[in-house]
Amino acid sequence: MKNIVVIGGGPAGLEASAQLHRLGYNVILVEKSPQLGGHLAKWDRLFPSGIPAKDVLEKMVSQINGVKYFLEANVQSINLLHKSYNVILNNGITVLADAVLFTTGFDLFPAQKKEEYGYGIYEKVITNADLENWFKTKKDNRVTENPKRIGFVHCVGSRDEKAGNRYCSKVCCATAVKQACEIKQEFPDVEVFCFYMDLRMFGRGYEDMYLSAQKDYGVRFIRGRVSEVAENINKELIVKAEDTLSGKPIKVTLDLLVLMSGMQNCSEGTKVAHQLGIANAGNDGFFETKDAIYSQQHSTREGIFFAGACTGPKTLPDSLSEARAAAIEIHNYVKGIR
């Protein structure tokens, strides 16, 4: 039986593992954290329709019956032996793999790097991930009852040369609009402001979500990037931006500011890729695929494949499609079909 090592137990890793297992391969799934699901496991609901993340994850996990997976595991070393890869894990397991799939996903941009927004300095500044966690658990002292005004800052650590990430993270506009509506469901009287530069509502149903945020929830969209945040003595936040549509500076006092942290390539995954010499990718830090259009799932090395956000920001359905595509590409490769 042929062995396939899948690195990363998020949505792409789970889906690819399930498909490869069905195709008759011996799949070894390696996950660094104590649970499967990646970022999805920490999310509450999914755009555009608000499906619970938990339901989607449960479905995925139920499909990997028979796949061997290791939690709190990572790849210590990986190197080529003849035509297979010798993969050694930190738990002492060694696998001779016929193919290796990277589904290492993304890290959220560390919002404290954008010091002018005050994450980690001012109490009432949180991230998109923090807010998801609050939706899920309702536990976070920073989110207080009866807020008057809440702001969302788009493009935090994205489209920003100084943050080191010039690209757009693709999913955060939709996430901001989703969260803005959800916060209005929680606190109907709150005034919600989204500070955006462009609204990238590209997917099916996303534009409707934007319209609904305006029409049904009265969310105010301000075209202008927040330039700085200060805290007053009551721990409220004074936010400055330009309303670029009127060309005037704007000031607003907020009870909570939510930063839309973008995606960057997973640092753990990058370490493993370094050993194979495939990490020095394009200047955006994501892995370079063999071909930007036709061979999205192939790396530049034989037998090494990619799926999901390790090759650039992706939505969840994008990542799932890539996982299924990768399973077929790996199958073709192992069978010698070109």
Added chain:
Amino acid sequence: MVKFGFALNPSSRIDLDKTDREKFAQLVELEPDVLKCMACGSCTASCTAGKFTPTSVRSAILEIQNGRWQQALDMLKGCLLCGKCTMVCPRAINTRHLILAINEVYQSGK
């Protein structure tokens, strides 16, 4: 008085803490579609009066959102109610009705 060649200007900064939410709620009551504007500018571009006067539905909506309704009223003074803006609005806002509603809500508030 000595003239120094400069004077202090009043601040042009918009303070969103001070917008009148009640009045805006009245406007939404009369014309809920005011919320749907996506600031595309089609209305302003095709406005009959806009070439000669500072008439702009897009800007008027924005001024109201920013709590500057006097500016919005001034901006709509030149409107002929010709309805071209309604024809071109991609969000299907009845801008003509909106203009009337703005006048109704904010004129009385003067």
